[in-house]
Amino acid sequence: MVAAICTPFIAFSQFITAGPIVGGVTSEAARIYIMTDSARVFVLELDTSMAFANPISINGQTDTTDFLKTIVNVSDLQPSTKYYYRFMFNGVADTLQGSFKSFPEAGERGYYKILVGSCNYNVNSPLFQSIKNFEPDLFLHLGDWNWPPAQFGDSYCLYPDKVAASFAARYRDDNMRKFILPFTPVDYIYDDDYTYNDSEGWTYPNDYITTDSLGRTVTVFVTNNLPPGISRGAIKGYSENFPGYDLIDSAHGIYHKMALGNVDIFMLDARTHRTPKFEAFSYDADSNRWSFHPDSNHTMIGKEQRDWLINGLLTSDADWKLVSSGIVFNKRYRFYIDVGMAIQNLVFTYAGRTGTGATLSSSLAYNWAAYPADQDTLIKLYQTKQVQDLVMLTGDSHSTAIDDGTNAGIPELNASGLAANDEGYAYYYIDSVSQAFGFPSLKTSMWNGGGNGIDNRNFSDSYGTVEIFGNDSIRLCAKDEMDQTMGCITMRHSSKTSGMDTYYSRPEYLIRLLYPNPAKDRLEILLSDSHILKKADRCTLTDVNGRVIQSFRSDDFNGKSLIIPVKDFAPGTYIITFESGNKKESRQFIRVP
Secondary structure, eight states: OOOOOOBTTBEEEOOEEEEEEEESOOSSOEEEEEEESSSEEEEEEEESSTTOSSOEEEEEEEOGGGTTEEEEEEOOOOTTOEEEEEEEETTEEESOOEEEEOOOOTTOOOEEEEEEEOOBOSOOHHHHHHHHHHOOSEEEEOSOBSOHHHHHOTTGGGOHHHHHHHHHHHHHOHHHHHHTTTTSOEEEOOSSTTSSTTOBTTEEEEEEEEEOTTSOEEEEEEEEEOOTTHHHHHHHHHHHHSOOOOOSOGGGOSOEEEEETTEEEEEOOOSTTOOOGGGGEEEETTTTEEEEOOOTTOOSSHHHHHHHHHHHHHHOOOSEEEEEESSOOOTTHHHHHHHHHHTTTOEEEETTEEEEHHHHHHHHTTSGGGOHHHHHHHHHHHHTTSSOSEEEEEOOSSSEEEEOSTTTSSOEEEEOBSBOSOTTHHHHHHHHHHHHTTOOOHHHHTOTTEETTBSSOOOOOEEEEEEEETTTEEEEEEEETTSOEEEEEEEEOGGGOSSOOEEEOOOSOSEEEEESSSBSSEEEEEEOTTOOOOTTOEEEEEETTOOEEEEEEGGGOBTTEEEEEOTTSOSEEEEEEEEETTEEEEEEEEEOO
């Protein structure tokens, strides 16, 4: 946390048990949540100086009727200004303090940084330290912030006390508490972490395989109803426990919008009013086959939200439009749904679960590609240039990957591997199986900007970054827990280009990735796509004291890759140094037992 400012006049203690977390930030306002150990009266102080010599003071209190938590509304802020804040309880400052920067005025052009991520379940200090070092203006959390149903039950949103406790647990997440909440405003949309896994609207799906009287393998799809009130409770709980922006229509979900300078950000609710996915499947008992035909009524976000989004995009005068969703957008997912349907009665085991081609299709059919009424509408707006300078920010896949729109339909940063412990495996195995059957690699056919498991075996925790350079360009990057860049795409603003409006970043670094890192048996070095290997290039492996352990020449590389066996190395930290001409670059890796 931010260190307390010790003075002879102010005592410090800890009364806050969850938070503080800052959200709902504009150029002149913000909202701050806290939960306390007992019912307490407080004064919130904000100042542009850490000395709090001339603070803005706001009186407030927590009490048992609202589960000892409150959200304080702050106003009269100055644009683009850093504010320090602290909570005073009877003249004693709480040790949990922080800072945030107010947004620039809407439309103002500048250099802005946005962090995108989702799916954090485990502690990973190196990853979140890397995020903190990025110093984002805003953290967009796109769902699965811990997994509350595991602690509070699948029906916890029926009980306001459990909802309050679930949000407090999110804010106590060690990663967020130490590295994000004291320094960065946060906006959040839940994915399906408010009830049963893969929940959809007022239902949740289940599939299984069985055998019929003819001995045939049969795949069964079942749509189960959620207990009445869960979705309403989730929306109400979000409004009462997260310090966010005003909702557009709480009867239809938690979708909302904000402006960060010349960037409009649309946050979508892709769960509350979606059509159950199995309504797009129909079964023929004679042939024992399912067909997949989503119609115009098959919707992920609902007509009301879709109309709001389309109107907002068409009328936005922002230089950049970002649409954020907890679900992957990439239209190429439809190909893999269709592949699964083609082999739907084939039984196989994947990731420890026995299923069929039909259950494979089912597992992908909750993504945007299975809801063409919504996806095709957005793609058409983008491809006909009715809406330009548009980017999709998405979550849920337990990986981070990028596409410039060639495959996804719209440029997309899919960032959802914050701390899930299985990042990139799905993409890596899909890629391997696809190429074994003669299909193109995912780097060619799905995520041309790279990412976890895309043309690599990098299964590290990861996140995505968005950098806005005025009205010149936007850069999307996929980064891992070792602060390595797995890929970047930079797109010029439509007003700055003629013809091609996308180009790939040619990074100055020589080494693109070391993976896996930490390593146990083997380490692979992957050079930057832009580097042309030369005869005189060399690579050296040393310990932290500079003692040379191994040296390699360009002939030792296979293309841009070099594999080093490390199973006989002593556990510890090592340095890889690559030299080419007058350029030299070093990266650190850790050998674990």
